[in-house]
Amino acid sequence: MRPFLSHPFDDDKLKEECGVFGVVGLADAANFVALGLHALQHRGQEAGGIVTYDPEDGFNSARRFGYVRDNFTKADVMATLPGSISIGHVRYSTAGSKGATAIRDVQPFFGEFSMGGCAIAHNGNLTNAAALRRELIERGSIFQSSSDSECIIHLMARSIQKTIAERIKDALRRVEGAFSVVAMTRTKLIGVRDPLGVRPLVLGRVGDSGWALSSETCGLDIIGADFVREIEPGEMVIIEGNKVESTRPFTPAPSRFCIFEQVYFSRPDSIIGGRSVYETRRQIGVELAREAPVEADLVCPVPDSGTPAAIGYSQESGIPYAMGIIRNQYMGRTFIEPTESIRNMGVRLKLNVNRALIKGKRVILVDDSVVRGTTSRKIKDMILEAGAAEVHFRIASPPTAWPCFYGVDTPERSKLLAATMSEDEMRDWIGVDSLKFISLDGLYRAAGEAAGRDPKAPRFCDACFSGDYPVAPFDKIEEGFQMKAAE
Template identity: 55%
Template sequence: MRTAPSRAARHAARFLAREREAERMRAVFPRALNEECGVFGIIGGADDAATKVALGLHALQHRGQEACGITTYDGERFFSDKKLGLVSGAFTEAATLDALKGNAGIGHTRYSTAGGSDLRNVQPLYADLDRGGLAVAHNGNLTNARTLRADLIRKGSIFHTTSDSELFVQLAALSRGLSMVDKVTDSLSAVEGAYALCVLTQDALLGVRDPQGIRPLVLGKLGNAAVLASESCAFDLIGAEFVRDVRPGEMVICRPDGSVESRQIFADRKARPCIFELIYFARPNSFVDGESVYELRKRLGRQLAEEAPASADLVSPIPDSGVPAAIGFAQRSGLAYEMALIRSHYSGRTFIEPSQQIREAGVARKHSANIGVVRGKRVVLIDDSLVRGTTSRKITTMLREAGAREVHFRIACPPIVYPDFYGIDTPSQDELMASSHSVDEMCGMIGADSLGFLSLDGLYTALGKGPRRSEEPAFTDHCFTGDYPTALADQERKDTRAKIEQLSLLRESS
């Protein structure tokens, strides 16, 4: 006699069906570009800017692994080279770097969603304007890009890429500013969303951060050269000295003689850096807005152990991103810290790969169970986030097959309920597991014995901000709260079209 499936089994079946449908829809309707990237720039010093840019991009490789590019200037001409793939494959040969002449250069490493991986979208983007050459490297995402693009096309602009980053070039070209600095400044007044820019002109390297400081940008010094990067870890590789964070809404103008001028383009805006940089993207040895990422993540783990303890034999991270939080969890809980999973470092990050099919296959090649550690044990797994649940489900199965007696998941951030529009490739809201399921339901879907998340107030407390103040939050935390810090013109336009289409269908059916 067949028994009725349990509630957890029914939820799991519906979840798998939705995953299959979501993948089918992604194949039919690929999403537009939505990129999280790394930028780097240097000006002044010896005529080997390309080498230093390549090293800086190598340190930022974790921020994007699909493509990379470098543009340099030697006082007379701009030189550019862009390739698909990793920095180590694109910019290691001396002949390649020697061809990129000059003591000033910018670079970019990127990833994109499905449909945006072609070479024309690889940055830096370059154009000749009436005041000279302009090269732009952009990290972030503009929330009014489609609206602006459609308006510019109607007015006669010709776009050469499908990247929102080209808007900075197009808007600068239309500006009547007397200098390149003025033209870039004018372009900023029209855009909404998140951006950290490295801009190379014939006489300066410009660094710009969006008004809320959503995307990170730091300023450094190497001898007489000024250096810009998405993260301070890029300075370590070239021996540069960290100077400070570029302030939200600030433009720094770096000259070949090493001088740096500051202009506050946007004033009186509340700084709200992206909380996901601290939780996921930044390297542990980076400093973001003056804080050690490694120490912050350990504090997340300690707070998680207080809020969601587990009766178990050992604590293990899901490497590598869960390591600092797992150390903190083990310290606070008193449980042994072990490596239940061994990671291959030649597989890339499954979260940022554009295809669900690739993500599914990537789990098996990325992690393998440490059988000698987990056999017969109750294991607490610590991860930095839970998005679709695909990886968590497969890891749970892997550990059970390796002999683990119990598998408990603990997540060092709150449930991700809302999508991101500022440059992190979170899925649509329908694909986010936490958007439509309770913690118990999610636990059943991933097959764990228990599941616990860090609370929002606990997250803020661990980051040294105290409980979250809704009237003045310290971070851009919309993925947890739905509180978006800027206007979402493109999304509102999309929602309006969807409502019109629904009304049309209702009228036709009646």
């Protein structure tokens, strides 16, 4: 039995793979990393790990299943992690095992090399990991985990470069896919983004002596760090003392940042590309109201991810915003192994309808996405049972018709509702009066691209909507995945 599970009623949402965080130049660095990981908990709730280095004790690590707050706030655990340099990782697995032995897959990973030790935390997914793994095993590598990220350590071990930083460069030049990496040696904190910049990574300053790397700016906020800048696509930064060295180890490529970070993954209080994630999501609602108006009495978010878009829809349409659905904030992981009778309650365990508000009303429900559609059907049933006169769904992303291979846990394509049904068929299957998605152009406009999406040079990775994969998923193609035919 798995020691920790994502909530059994959250399986109709796309899930980020992980978040990474690191600091250098701070006493008790692990405490800062724990705070940063707590702020990034939304990026992975399955497990977390922290590595530190102290001149007297050397490298130390702690890896645990569950929430950061339940593991890395305990004095006995934190006492084993001394030092002024540390990195950490929170995980939701997309690659690697999910059984009771999966603690071996929890990052950061560590390797001892002739020039010293190095720990690595990776956000993203390597699309050629299976091929690399076969090659490395044939050449004598012995893997300790089933994670694709461990390939980086083994590639470093086979490099002939003289420094850790150069070996990281060597290794990452061999991998394909998406990666934002935070690494540490005894004295250096290192951050790297893949050439397309698919996954995020930012740099922060802590007081006069400290530096931080984080998947999102909200991780900097919690430790009182000043945001310096985003690590750019294809950039490596090496931080030692008060010096930040920047290099460009990869062939330049047009940026393709994951647009679903704007829609759902990133926290709304984070800043991406100089723009508030909250404001982008609110603007998505504005665009939705322009593209898909409907007469109604209330605009209600599906909490919590639909809230900013619902506010924007209400503001643009003039239809009152209301909390028609209330989320149970204290559910936690109470029902890790639910009985069948409890499981059949479905979303009622975490969401409840505000009946007095809903009864007799024409309701617009705003949600961030439709994946399998099962949750949408259950929410519709709850709204109708509460006496709503009409139910209209407005979705703050285009139809999710293709799986992601760059660090997002996505069902296989046959299980994505939009891959097998038209919009009208989805509307009938969910059983609502109307169903409309924001267009891909509308999503781009909301994200700051006034002209919409340029099909010849899209600014974002939108493969889950368009089927346009910026990096061919080699491993999946080898398994039989069919790419979208050229139009």
